[in-house]
Amino acid sequence: MDMCSSCQYNPQIVDRLKNQIPDDETTQNLAEMFKVFGDNTRIRILWTLFDKELCVYDIAEALSMSQSAISHQLKTLKQARLIKSRREGKNAFYSIDDDHVKRIIEQMLIHVEEQ
Amino acid sequence: MDMCSSCQYNPQIVDRLKNQIPDDETTQNLAEMFKVFGDNTRIRILWTLFDKELCVYDIAEALSMSQSAISHQLKTLKQARLIKSRREGKNAFYSIDDDHVKRIIEQMLIHVEEQ
């Protein structure tokens, strides 16, 4: 690989670019969070939890999926701190744990619908 | 699986929930778009393209990655219509193709930083 024709001052430009990008940990955390939203089942789970809390069984019913599959995904969402849970007897009630969740999804929805 | 103790009117509730969730195609498209953002390399590529266009070589240099790896990811980003490309002689210049991109990333960044 040789010098790019568009970059006569390549080293300097490349350095400036490097400075502008946040450190790798930041972009990695960003990517990880996008990844959590990047699954149809998890998006639909979050949707069912907008403005209300639900137990695992109800989420599974609402999405026509197995209890196990839902439970696994709830764990992922909880680890990402997007949802929280509360025990009440035999039930575990889940709800959104972050004010941003709805806004993040809505913003992306706007983008997707404008395609 | 039996009736959940929290849902005495289960069928009705489940129906209401189902009505609230968008159709599967919509949530699938949403998830797919989140998935495109859900990779460290792609996030960093988008970052280098904020407010300027760059050729493939320069992006590869800026991220210290191979031309091939960058080119593959550029293809993914282009298919998602997040970036566009322009030929100029031997070079292909890439730039952000959507006003939402920066806002989407910034919004997620705010969320991640507030953890």
Add this chain to the structure above:
DNA sequence: GTATAATATGAATATATGAACATATGAATG
């Protein structure tokens, strides 16, 4: 205690995905 309901979890499997490598294509230049 036992039985049952609700949820969680570990293992296995199938699929998806990112990067490396080799190679192909496209464009300028002699």
Add this chain to the structure above:
DNA sequence: CATTCATATGTTCATATATTCATATTATAC
């Protein structure tokens, strides 16, 4: 035309991930 540079792409491989299945845990009721 051949050569070189910039980019694109096909294949392979290793890893990540979502679901299923079986089983474990937790909580209530008897």
